[in-house]
Amino acid sequence: MTYARRAWIVLWKDVVTERRSKETLNALFFFALLLLFVFQFTLGGDRERLGAALPGLLWLGFILSGILGLGRTFLAERENDCLEGLLLSPGDKSAIYLGKVAGNVALMLTVEAMLLALFALFFNVDVAGALPPLAGVMVLGTVGFAAIGTLFAAMTAHVRARELLFPVLLLPVQVPILLACVKATEAVLLGEPLSAVAHWLKLLAAADVIFVVAGVLTFDAILEG
Amino acid sequence: MTTETAIRVSGLRKAYAGHLVLDDVTLEVQAGEAVALLGANGAGKTTLLKILGTLVRPTRGEPRVAGLHCVRDAEAVRRLVGVLGHGNFVYEDLTAFENLKFWTVLGGHRVDAGALRAALAQVDLDRFADERVRTFSAGMKRRLALARFVLSRPRVLLLDEPFASLDRRAGKWLDDYLHAFKAGGGAILMSTHSFGRGLGVADRAAILAGGRIALDTPVAGLGADDVRRLYDLHAEDGA
Numbered sequence: 001m002t003y004a005r006r007a008w009i010v011l012w013k014d015v016v017t018e019r020r021s022k023e024t025l026n027a028l029f030f031f032a033l034l035l036l037f038v039f040q041f042t043l044g045g046d047r048e049r050l051g052a053a054l055p056g057l058l059w060l061g062f063i064l065s066g067i068l069g070l071g072r073t074f075l076a077e078r079e080n081d082c083l084e085g086l087l088l089s090p091g092d093k094s095a096i097y098l099g100k101v102a103g104n105v106a107l108m109l110t111v112e113a114m115l116l117a118l119f120a121l122f123f124n125v126d127v128a129g130a131l132p133p134l135a136g137v138m139v140l141g142t143v144g145f146a147a148i149g150t151l152f153a154a155m156t157a158h159v160r161a162r163e164l165l166f167p168v169l170l171l172p173v174q175v176p177i178l179l180a181c182v183k184a185t186e187a188v189l190l191g192e193p194l195s196a197v198a199h200w201l202k203l204l205a206a207a208d209v210i211f212v213v214a215g216v217l218t219f220d221a222i223l224e225g
Numbered sequence: 226m227t228t229e230t231a232i233r234v235s236g237l238r239k240a241y242a243g244h245l246v247l248d249d250v251t252l253e254v255q256a257g258e259a260v261a262l263l264g265a266n267g268a269g270k271t272t273l274l275k276i277l278g279t280l281v282r283p284t285r286g287e288p289r290v291a292g293l294h295c296v297r298d299a300e301a302v303r304r305l306v307g308v309l310g311h312g313n314f315v316y317e318d319l320t321a322f323e324n325l326k327f328w329t330v331l332g333g334h335r336v337d338a339g340a341l342r343a344a345l346a347q348v349d350l351d352r353f354a355d356e357r358v359r360t361f362s363a364g365m366k367r368r369l370a371l372a373r374f375v376l377s378r379p380r381v382l383l384l385d386e387p388f389a390s391l392d393r394r395a396g397k398w399l400d401d402y403l404h405a406f407k408a409g410g411g412a413i414l415m416s417t418h419s420f421g422r423g424l425g426v427a428d429r430a431a432i433l434a435g436g437r438i439a440l441d442t443p444v445a446g447l448g449a450d451d452v453r454r455l456y457d458l459h460a461e462d463g464a
Contacts, residue, residue, distance in 0.1 A: 082314050
């Protein structure tokens with residue numbers, strides 16, 4: 001019970017501070033808007049090229065804004081030495097990790113929902129019909145991405161070149177998730193049933209479990225340095 | 226007053242990338258006693274406090290709090306110590322009440338709104354409970370950080386420059402708080418550059434120089450000028 005309350009309080013703190021400061025959300029929103037302008041400028045009105053590129057572009061937007069968001073995970077903790085406070089708190093540190101992952105998932109899904117709506121608006125694409133399966137793919141992909149991203153953000157929190165090191169560490173590990181997400185999104189947008197991409201979804205689910213378990217098992221050692 | 230040893234450090238050594246910060250430091254603090262740690266910048270005061278607070282691992286030596294080893298029994302030590310660093314451990318976008326609630330839950334303690342507000346009242350922040358910490362002065366943030374200890378009730382306080390950036394009123398408040406903590410059997414080890422207030426709380430002054438305790442002396446009967454003379458003699462020479 002205490003473990004769940006400790007994870008919840010970290011999630012609550014991250015949500016409340018982000019809701020009030022909107023620092024990360026604003027930065028990600030304008031970054032997403034910039035990406036869309038670039039994509040729109042490049043692809044123009046060619047519907048055929050757009051249809052082929054849309055799943056990749058969508059996930060490129062999710063991943064790039066996600067990297068920005070995840071990289072800021074421990075920024076607030078560095079202010080006023082709060083990271084030391086977290087370290088000093090007695091009890092299993094993996095509760096802090098799970099709270100942080102949940103906060104990052106919530107933040108990323110919010111940005112992804114905004115990005116998806118903007119994609120539909122900018123490129124005049126009807127995603128409403130594919131929304132339920134697409135939401136499932138987004139959640140599966142985001143959990144894995146946030147799980148390993150939060151771990152690497154903690155790992156690089158004290159490193160001087162963390163802005164450089166964080167994506168260098170994160171991106172190679174994300175490749176299987178990214179591939180599975182793009183393939184599953186492509187199938188969903190083409191109107192295929194989810195069963196047609198069940199193998200990709202299983203890969204995503206397995207990656208989620210592996211990354212979360214790896215995070216829970218190693219976060220304590222990473223935080224302690 | 227009990228004579229239980231709250232802090233015992235022997236043969237403590239800490240080197241960062243070959244640079245020796247602490248070398249063979251030996252120090253004891255009894256329950257109900259306060260020791261002021263003096264020394265020039267870079268003398269190793271913060272490092273010593275961080276080792277005892279389980280934030281930094283020593284290169285060698287035996288740092289113990291209430292008989293527990295600060296590395297091997299870090300988890301148990303964390304339940305006994307209250308650490309106050311330069312940063313105060315406060316989130317600027319949470320209110321004072323929310324900050325206290327966060328650290329209380331994270332510390333594994335039961336959250337009771339009445340108890341949280343009472344703790345804020347003890348540090349004279351009850352009127353500002355629902356205001357964001359971003360609007361607080363440095364002294365108010367310091368008091369909020371200390372409010373955590375009202376609820377967690379540590380046996381040992383490790384304070385890094387606790388009087389820094391406090392005005393006279395806040396300094397007086399902290400002075401009273403630390404005296405009460407000592408009277409309740411708590412032990413205090415604090416680094417300070419304040420020869421006035423800091424030493425007013427302390428029973429002993431330990432001067433760190435050259436990585437060692439150059440002088441460990443009771444302060445009873447010594448005035449601020451006497452301590453300053455001792456400091457000039459030992460701290461600056463050894464730095």
